[in-house]
Structures are given as C-alpha cells and as structure tokens.
Amino acid sequence: MTSIAERRAVVRRTPPLALVGAYVSLTKPKLVELLLVTTLPAMMLAAGGWPGTGLVVATLVGGMLAAGAANTINCWYDRDIDRIMSRTRDRPTVTGVVAPRAALTFGVILAWISLVVLGVFTTPLATALAAVAMLAYSVFYTMVLKRRTHHNTVFGGLPGAAPVLIGWAAVTGSLAWPAVVFFGIVFCWQMPHFWALASRYRYDYFRAGVPMLSVVAGPVTVARQSAAWAWATLAVSALMVPVTPQLGWIAGAPVLALGAWYVYETHAWLARIKAGAPDRPMKLFSVSITYMTLLSIALVLDVLL
Template structure:
C-alpha cells in the first residue's frame, strides 16, 4: 500500500519521528558535559556543534532501523501505534533507505569535522543498538536492555574522544554510569507498560519476573550506579560541586528504588486486572522513571557547573 499523500511539513515531521528525538535528547545531556569535563572548560562551539550534530544523525539512523525492524511489535503496543511505519505515513523501504543514508552521512560528517575515533565510536553504537539489542536480544532475553543499553552510553565516549582524540579511564566510567543507569530507568517504564510488552511477546524483565525480583534488580543497579558516580570524582579530578551532587542525587534515586521494592506484589496481570494495587505499583514505578530522567540531567549538569567554576569561566 502506498504511503498517504502528506504536506511537505508533515512528511518531514514523520521522518523526524523515525529518529526518536526524545531519546536523542540524552545525547545532548551526556555528550556536551562530557566534552566540558574533557576540556576542563568550554571547548569550541564549532566542535561541540559538529559532535552533537553528527551524534544526532548516527543515533537517528539507528532508531530508524529499530522502527523498521520492530514495526510488527509497534502495531501491538498502544504507546507505539502512532509511529510512522505503523500508520503507513512512511513505507518500510523508505524508512530503511533514510536510516542508511543518515548513518553513512553521520560517519562521514564526524570523520570530516571531528575525528576518525569519534566517527568509529558512532558506528559502534549503531551496531550495538541494531544488531545486539534490536535483532538479537530484544525478543529473546530479559537482559536485552542491560547489554543493548550500552549503545546509549557511547555518546560519552564520543564526547571525550572529540576533545582529546583518545580515551581514558574517566570516559570509561562515564560510559559505565549510563550503562548502569539504563536498566533502572527502562525497567521502571516497563513495569508501567508490562501488559503491552507481554502482548507483543517482548521478554522485558517485568514480564518474565515478579515485581519483587524486578524491583530488587532495580535497586541493585541503582546502588552500583551510585558507587560509580561517586568514584568518577577522584578519577576525573572533579570538585566538591559534582561530588556533593553525586552523593545527594544518588541517595534520592536509591530512595525511589527502595520505595518500589517495598510495594506489595499485586501479581500484575496481562489483562491489567490488578486493581488498585497494580495502579499504585505503576504510579510508584513511573515516579522512579521520571526521577531517573531528572537525575541524569542534574548529574551531568553538575559536571558542567563544577568544571566551569573550577576553570574560572
């Protein structure tokens, strides 16, 4: 079936939607602060702009391939039924072509304007997201987001290498911070949409494990995340502003995780028939999910403030 006729503006909007722009916001939240830490001040605006633009194109291409592969799942899940490939606004062939062109352009752009290492790291993120997460793990393992989530952590490596041309222990710890942040963040959302993932036969952790085991796993990753953020301070030579923020923000994150763990297990059902207990669990999970976004923004924001104050900017 041919795609419906749309205005140019609407068609551009549909292609933008293929890139999952809300997820790409994480790129800005992690890449620019990482560059500021690597520079010990403000890098050139040109370098920051090129790194963010190239990274945005690379991530957008990966997300478009993900939508191409998962269009059957997106038809089943209510929260994704509005996506362009489900509604027919864009054809699968057009989406895949767009994704490949965007990815090739991103690699060439990063190589030309930043450096080869950053371009190769962007390709690595694409390969992890598409082949490891989307094609291999997502439909087969409850650890899909644990391993596949590494793709979302690569922007920290890209940001560091863009400034220094190399990698070191500091960016590796930043990479690990995002890797360990991703499961609590995503599993909290998956608790809310457990019935939809179950209907789509996607084995997200809350689908195959009880609420208590899922919550315990969330708390475990949160504690490891807290330790990593505090450990980053001496490794990267951060100041008191960042260290204080890491301690306080990690404590709040842990408090939300403990609250979820203490919730009674309502034996969540695919039909959503858990009643008031299920609604309470989902509300608590969504508060944790919302905080996780605030948390990562404030943590990386604290890195910026810390470094700019110490550099006398």
C-alpha cells in the same frame, strides 16, 4: 497489514510538513535529546573547559544523527510488534505514513551522514565509536537480542551510554578513566530507567512477545534488580571525583547526593510493590530523567566554575 497501494494513498494524503514530522519522529527525538545530555559534560571534562563551539556543534550534530539513524532502523525492524503495542501503534512505519523501505533508506542515510560529520570534524576514534554504537543498537540489540532474551536491556545499555565515550574521544582522540567511569554511571542508570518504563507497558510487551524483564519476572524481582542497579550507579558515581582531578565539591557533592536519591526512589518503588500499593513505575522513570539532567548540569558547572 496494509498493502503498498494503501500506504501510497496514506502518503499522498499526508501534508508535506506532517510528512517531515513523521520522518523526524522515527528518530525518537526525546530519546536522542536524553542521550546527548551526557555528551556535552563529557566533552567539557575532557577539555577541562569549553572545547570550542565548532567541535561541540559537530559532535552533537553527528551524535544526534547517529542516534537518530539507529532509532529509525529500530522503528523499521520493529514495525510488526509496534503495531501491537499501545505506546508505539501510532509510529509512521505502522500507520503507513512512511513506507518500510523509505524508513530503512532514511536510517541508512542518517548513519552515513553522521559518520561523515564526525569523521571530518572530530576524531577517528569518535567516529569509530559512533559506528559501533549504531551497529550495536540497530543490529545486535534490535534484531538479535530484543526478542530472544530478557537481558536485552543490559546489552542495549552499552550503546545507550556510548555518547559519553564519543564526546570524550571527539576532544582528545583517546579515552581515559574519567570517561570510563562516566560511561559506567550512564550504563548502570539505564536499567532502572528503562525497567520502570517496561513495567508500565508490561502487558504491551507480553502481547508482542518481547521478553522484557517485566514480562518474564514478577514486579518485586524487577524492582529489586532496579534497586541493585541504582546502588551500582551510586557506587560507580563515588569513583567520579577520585579519577577526575579537575572536579571538585561543586560536582562531587551533587553526584553522590543524586546517586543516593536514585537509590532511595528505587527502594520506594520496591516498598510500594511489596505493600500492594499502586507501584507507579512512571514516577521512577521521571526521577531517572531528572537525575541524569541534574548530574550533567552539575558536571558542566563544576568545569566552568
């Protein structure tokens, strides 16, 4: 544990640009980018076309700040276990580049700015959903559930899928079945996505005392549950076109094909584990990112064409 004097010395030695980069890294930009991938298609589905550049920019910026705020508070709170895990030991809150109080202050400021942006330029419902999502992730997931139950990932999937609802509500000021179904797809998709990552770093989580599913259950169980959630992703995907009249075959066929591919890859992961071969969980993790990117592109193209 570094002292206050040591942390101040680290900050003084850090160049200004590197310090800015450290604060940005607390927001977990790659995770924010992945979350925002689902926001634009949700907005376009709600509008039946392009919802307007100003609204899109405000919603994406507000959503980016909200997600960044929740991630920053996560880094602030988890700095003790981040120090133990190889994947997170270089975070600025661990190295001392950003002091704990500064990180918390930064996260709170980002949260308030995000709500101001969404409140001024979008709708009250979108703003309220963003506030609930930030609280759900930074408080209920990070501070309450993450270290207490292996069901933490399932609960964490709720705020993780919230950008879909926020995007829809930003356009219409309400919610509808297409938004709920799209939310369901993103929610179910997250379980195999994150369990693959948690399997890659299962020993880190074990050392840190975090009861991820990959820590409390064997690899076969993790892969089986991932396959079950992939089937759930496909099942919910099958509802997308029926509840969304504006969608046609341009999105319908890829949505189902991508869901089937996701199911196949989770079963391939399970088969490798059962055969005693290297399980390669990061392959499924990469597939999951490609799946969500292509799904969002298909929905956008269908609306445009």
